[in-house]
Amino acid sequence: MKLRALRYILLLASAAMIYAGITTGEAETVFRKAAYICLECIGIG
Amino acid sequence: MSSKIRPVFQAVWTALTNGYVRGFMEGKIYQGESKKLCVPGLNCYSCPGARFACPIGSLQAVLDSGQYRISLYVLGFMAAFGVLLGRFVCGWLCPFGFVQDLLYKIPIGYKKGAGQRKGPEAGGKSKDGCTSRVKRKNLPGHKYLIYLKYVILAFFVVILPMTVTNFMGMGDPWFCKYVCPSGTLLAGIPMLIMNEPLRGAIGALFSWKTFILVVVVLLSIWYYRPFCKYLCPLGAFYGFFNKAAFYRLNVNEDKCIKCGKCQSACGMDIKTWENPNSMECIRCGDCKTACPTGAITSSMEELIRELKSKGSKEVSS
Numbered sequence: 001m002k003l004r005a006l007r008y009i010l011l012l013a014s015a016a017m018i019y020a021g022i023t024t025g026e027a028e029t030v031f032r033k034a035a036y037i038c039l040e041c042i043g044i045g
Numbered sequence: 046m047s048s049k050i051r052p053v054f055q056a057v058w059t060a061l062t063n064g065y066v067r068g069f070m071e072g073k074i075y076q077g078e079s080k081k082l083c084v085p086g087l088n089c090y091s092c093p094g095a096r097f098a099c100p101i102g103s104l105q106a107v108l109d110s111g112q113y114r115i116s117l118y119v120l121g122f123m124a125a126f127g128v129l130l131g132r133f134v135c136g137w138l139c140p141f142g143f144v145q146d147l148l149y150k151i152p153i154g155y156k157k158g159a160g161q162r163k164g165p166e167a168g169g170k171s172k173d174g175c176t177s178r179v180k181r182k183n184l185p186g187h188k189y190l191i192y193l194k195y196v197i198l199a200f201f202v203v204i205l206p207m208t209v210t211n212f213m214g215m216g217d218p219w220f221c222k223y224v225c226p227s228g229t230l231l232a233g234i235p236m237l238i239m240n241e242p243l244r245g246a247i248g249a250l251f252s253w254k255t256f257i258l259v260v261v262v263l264l265s266i267w268y269y270r271p272f273c274k275y276l277c278p279l280g281a282f283y284g285f286f287n288k289a290a291f292y293r294l295n296v297n298e299d300k301c302i303k304c305g306k307c308q309s310a311c312g313m314d315i316k317t318w319e320n321p322n323s324m325e326c327i328r329c330g331d332c333k334t335a336c337p338t339g340a341i342t343s344s345m346e347e348l349i350r351e352l353k354s355k356g357s358k359e360v361s362s
């Protein structure tokens with residue numbers, strides 16, 4: 001029962017974290033990295 | 046059953062999440078809004094086909110930007126995938142896990158003997174038709190090497206990107222830059238093949254990353270998923286959720302005869318009957334197929350069975 005509650009709490013907390021990240025501009029930081037070729041990822045950065 | 050469905054599912058998932066065909070044709074990457082969202086698996090966002098962001102790359106990008114002490118956004122995605130699925134992500138939703146599964150199917154590197162992978166997944170019968178052809182599962186030192194991925198998660202993904210910074214307070218994505226073979230395979234090689242100006246910039250770093258990729262590829266032919274077992278920080282992270290996730294495995298103790306067939310079938314070499322929610326379990330389902338008594342079930346199957354029996358009770362009343 002405790003574990004079941006923990007699951008839902010964790011899920012809600014994750015949603016809240018994603019929302020908080022959007023409001024602080026993190027989603028934009030991710031976008032700026034993901035939408036342009038990452039030289040480090042491809043091994044020349 | 047799942048051993049037949051799983052490769053198809055993995056292929057379809059990989060095609061859906063990396064389906065930007067124009068990227069492959071023109072040597073460019075996708076720049077649509079969906080690039081703000083993380084996929085569950087290790088899927089490089091610089092892959093020409095990628096329509097989404099890699100969680101491990103994104104986590105480093107936020108941490109090394111010098112603007113945030115913690116990434117609520119990316120950790121939120123990772124925790125959500127973790128609590129819903131745990132390492133089911135590894136078994137079913139990760140392109141680099143799929144690549145390693147395919148490499149392990151290459152019919153070389155068989156060895157006769159105990160403690161090694163048996164059965165149809167590893168190739169079935171040998172030429173003489175009587176002994177089962179077997180492949181090794183684990184590298185020597187397996188029980189210590191499995192902890193390496195936690196060190197990589199802590200140092201290469203979190204500590205080094207945050208602490209080794211330049212005069213502007215910005216760091217490097219250490220895991221992407223110095224380790225990740227998924228980035229080299231899915232992004233580096235296709236990008237450099239199609240994009241001539243980038244080819245001019247190849248240097249020592251690319252040689253190092255290609256070396257890591259070649260080692261991982263070769264080991265994956267001989268051993269089952271060495272990168273997932275020993276090196277992947279994302280698998281390490283999801284492993285923490287296996288016991289608490291919505292998707293779990295259960296062993297019915299009344300049915301289990303402790304024959305060990307589940308462990309023989311398991312590429313991750315887990316004693317499923319003892320520890321069905323091990324941090325190493327990638328939820329591939331091979332143990333469920335192998336179990337002669339049907340003792341292993343997943344929480345999803347139990348839920349579906351419950352819903353069905355509720356439905357049929359309602360119909361009959």
Ligand code: SF4
Nearest residue numbers: 135139142273277280
């Ligand atoms: S351990 Fe890493 S590379 Fe392996 S399947 Fe999981 S996320 Fe993918």
Ligand code: SF4
Nearest residue numbers: 301302303304305307
């Ligand atoms: S294969 Fe089934 S019966 Fe045999 S040990 Fe594993 S869980 Fe128990």
Ligand code: SF4
Nearest residue numbers: 311326327329330332
């Ligand atoms: S315990 Fe079962 S589901 Fe988990 S990795 Fe092994 S065979 Fe796959």
